[in-house]
Every structure is written in structure tokens, then in C-alpha cells.
Amino acid sequence: MRVALVGARGHGARHVENLLRLGHDGVATFVGVVDVADVDVPVPSYPDLPSLAAELHPEVVVVSSPPATRRDLVLEAFGLGCDVLVEKPAVLSVADFDEISAAAHDRGLVCQVGFQTQGTGSYRRLCSLIGSGALGDISGIGAAGRWVRTDSYYERAEWAGRQGEDGTLVNPFAHALQxxxxxxxxxxxxxxxxxxxxxxxxxxITADDTACVRVTSDGAPPVVVATTLCATTSLPPVVLVHGSLGQAVWWYDDDRLTVNDHRMAVAPPADLLENLIRHRQSGEPLVAPLAAARAFTSVVEQCGKADVPLLPARRVGDRVVLDGIDEVVVRAAEKVATFAELGCRFGR
Structure with missing residues (x-):
């Protein structure tokens, strides 16, 4: 299938590499890119999607542009008759989510969201364990994200650190939440x-760099996700599934899963773009369909509207450290408890 990329810089560079790989393997034809800046890519570059489509006729568009631009670009791609793989967050409000969902349905098109960890073998194995009852009754799901980020992290793009487009749950630890x-x-x-x-x-910045969210719904286990970019040391993000028969610990970035301290064998990961193409060619189910991002989008929208008070923290060279947060985010995931419930001095 013929594939175009919108946004070839930043994270988009990974899509360039992947498209070149898929081209080499004969899975896809990388036809061109859209970017507002000059980019060093071995395919034609265009200033906008309609110009590219008029000449190159893509069947799939990968959208890796700044968050606030994605809604319009997805709708534009749908208007051109293209399926879409869009980076997360796909949109920033539930209203926009409903709009692009309806547009895809009306045109018979599909939209996959760039939650690549949903394609990992460890995720599929964990879903199987939960579904089979191997972990017993699930009492709660916790996740912890703990990274160190320097000032340059917020200088990489105009939207970095801007509430409504960025924030720990919206961007760096979006996978933990989803x-x-x-x-x-x-x-x-x-x-x-x-x-x-x-x-x-x-x-x-106006977005959060430290956060905790609890999501509850009738008949479902509670979810608590605690995150920070102001840690003393970075650790791989982790998801904990608390069951009556044991605990699963999933390091999703490393595709590693343990159950009761026993490491589980997992299948190879699935590439999201390959999966979308196979979906079109053979009906293979989508790994990360847009429909599965509705609750995530609801949290994203609320993050864009909530108060984000400033906390006192220590300046250490080109980074900021919030003392005690390293342990707090882990305890929140372990206890499925909020900052306030853990008695944090900054908890509400």
C-alpha cells in the first residue's frame, strides 16, 4: 500500500525509518512526506497533504505532527479517502474524538492510534492471563512513570510543556495510562x-510534570497512574495488575512481564503500520483502534482544563528534582492510591 507521512521530524523520524524498512520488505511503498520545514528524506516532500495527494495518491497517511494539528490532518486524510495511523494523543477532546470517529465510519475508513506497546507480546500475554482468570479477581491496576528530564526537553518544540497539548499523562507516560x-x-x-x-x-511550563490520576467505573477495577519528570533517577515505566491469585508486573517499554516474580515468555511485537495494512488486506483486527482511546481522550481533555499548581522543588543543574517523588509514584501504583491518600505534603 502507498503510505505518506505528515511530520518527519522529532518522533516522525522513527516513522521515516520504519517506512523505509517496510519498503525494503515489500510491505509498503513510502511515497512522500509533508512537513513545514526542509527534511532530509529519500522521498518527495510537500508543504501540505492535498498537494502530496494530488500527485502521489497515498492510501494510508501517518500523522506525526504537533498534537493540536492532528484533528484537522486526520479529517483531511479521511477526506482524501485515506486510512490513518495517528500519533497519540490522536485528539485533545472527546468532541473531536467523536467527530473523527464518525468521519471514519461514514467513509468506511479506519484509524489506528500510535500506542505501539499494545502491539507487544507482553501486552497480549497479560491480557490472556487476566481473561483466563489466572490472576484471580482483579482488585486494581496501578502504573508508575518516573523519569529525569532536563530543561532541553521543554525546548524541543513550541508545544512542549503547554497545558492542553502536553503533560505527563498526555504525552511521555500516555502508554502507562492507556x-x-x-x-x-x-x-x-x-x-x-x-x-x-x-x-x-x-x-x-503550564502543563504538569508530576501527576496522579484515578479512573473508576462501575464493575471495573480502579486504575491509578502516578507519574513524574522530576525524579532523582529514571526507571522504566511499569504497570502492576493486582489479582487475588497473584500480581503481574509489566515493563511495557522493555516488553517484559513477570507474574509472581516469574518471567513470562512472550511473542514478538506487532508493528502498528504493518497491522493496519494487513487489516486492509486480510481483515486482521487492528491492534490499537481509535475506538479504544475514548477513555484516554476523556482524561486528556480533563488534564487540559485542570488546575496545575506550582510546587517548590530543587534545581540541580539543568533539571528540577521534587524530593520524595521517586518513592511516591511507586507506592501509588503498589497501593492503587492517590498522592493525597498517601499523605503527600503536596496532595490535595
Missing amino acids: NALLLADVEERTDITVELELYRCRDT
Whole structure:
């Protein structure tokens, strides 16, 4: 299938590499890119999608542009008759989510969201374990994200650190949130309750750099996700599934899963673009369909509207450290408890 890419810089560079790989393997034809800047790619570059489509006729468009631009680009791609793989977050509001969902349905097109960890073998194995009852009754799902980020992280793009487009749950630890919602089986539900605690340790940003969210829904286990970019040391993000017969620990970035301290064998990962192409060619189910991002989008929208108070923190060279947060985010995931419930001095 003929594939075009919108946004070839930043994370988009990974899509360039993947498209070249798929071209070499004969899976896809990488026809061109759209970018507002000059980019060094071995395919034609265009200033906008209609110009590219008029000459190159793509069948699939990969959207890896800044978050606030994605809604319009997805709708534009649909208008050209193209299926879409869009980076997360696909959109920033539930209204926009419903709009692009309806547009895809009306045109008979599909939209996959760039939650690549849903394609990992560890995710599929964990879903199987939960579904089979191997973990018993699930009492809660916790996730912890703990990274160190320097000032340059917020200088990489105009939208970085901007509330409504960025934030730990919206961008760097979006996978932690989405994975927890999926494992709780609430990803498509409209009746979720969201409790947010958002904070920032830099006065140069408006989005959070430290956060905790609890998501609950009738008949589903509670979800708590705690995150920070102001840690003393970075650790791989982790999802904990608390069951009556044991605990699963999933390091999704490493595609590693343990159950009761026993490492589980997992299948190879599935590439999201390859999966979308096979979906079109043979009906293979989508790995990360847009429909499965509804609850995530609801949390994203609320993150864009919530208060984000400034916390006192230590400046250490080109980074900021929030003392004690390293342990707190892990405890929140372990206890499925909010910052406030853990007695944090900054908890509400």
C-alpha cells in the first residue's frame, strides 16, 4: 500500500525509518512526506497533504505532527479517502474524538492510534492471563512513570510543556495510562470518573510534570497512574495488575512481564503500520483502534482544563528534582492510591 507521512521530524523520524524498512520488505511503498520545514528524506516532500495527494495518491497517511494539528490532518486524510495511523494523543477532546470517529465510519475508513506497546507480546500475554482468570479477581491496576528530564526537553518544540497539548499523562507516560485503562477494560466506556492531581515544578511550563490520576467505573477495577519528570533517577515505566491469585508486573517499554516474580515468555511485537495494512488486506483486527482511546481522550481533555499548581522543588543543574517523588509514584501504583491518600505534603 502507498503510505505518506505528515511530520518527519522529532518522533516522525522513527516513522521515516520504519517506512523505509517496510519498503525494503515489500510491505509498503513510502511515497512522500509533508512537513513545514526542509527534511532530509529519500522521498518527495510537500508543504501540505492535498498537494502530496494530488500527485502521489497515498492510501494510508501517518500523522506525526504537533498534537493540536492532528484533528484537522486526520479529517483531511479521511477526506482524501485515506486510512490513518495517528500519533497519540490522536485528539485533545472527546468532541473531536467523536467527530473523527464518525468521519471514519461514514467513509468506511479506519484509524489506528500510535500506542505501539499494545502491539507487544507482553501486552497480549497479560491480557490472556487476566481473561483466563489466572490472576484471580482483579482488585486494581496501578502504573508508575518516573523519569529525569532536563530543561532541553521543554525546548524541543513550541508545544512542549503547554497545558492542553502536553503533560505527563498526555504525552511521555500516555502508554502507562492507556495500558492501565485497557487492562481494566474501560477503554471505550463513557461513564468513567476521573480524579486528577496535577503539579508542575517549573514556572516556565503550564502543563504538569508530576501527576496522579484515578479512573473508576462501575464493575471495573480502579486504575491509578502516578507519574513524574522530576525524579532523582529514571526507571522504566511499569504497570502492576493486582489479582487475588497473584500480581503481574509489566515493563511495557522493555516488553517484559513477570507474574509472581516469574518471567513470562512472550511473542514478538506487532508493528502498528504493518497491522493496519494487513487489516486492509486480510481483515486482521487492528491492534490499537481509535475506538479504544475514548477513555484516554476523556482524561486528556480533563488534564487540559485542570488546575496545575506550582510546587517548590530543587534545581540541580539543568533539571528540577521534587524530593520524595521517586518513592511516591511507586507506592501509588503498589497501593492503587492517590498522592493525597498517601499523605503527600503536596496532595490535595
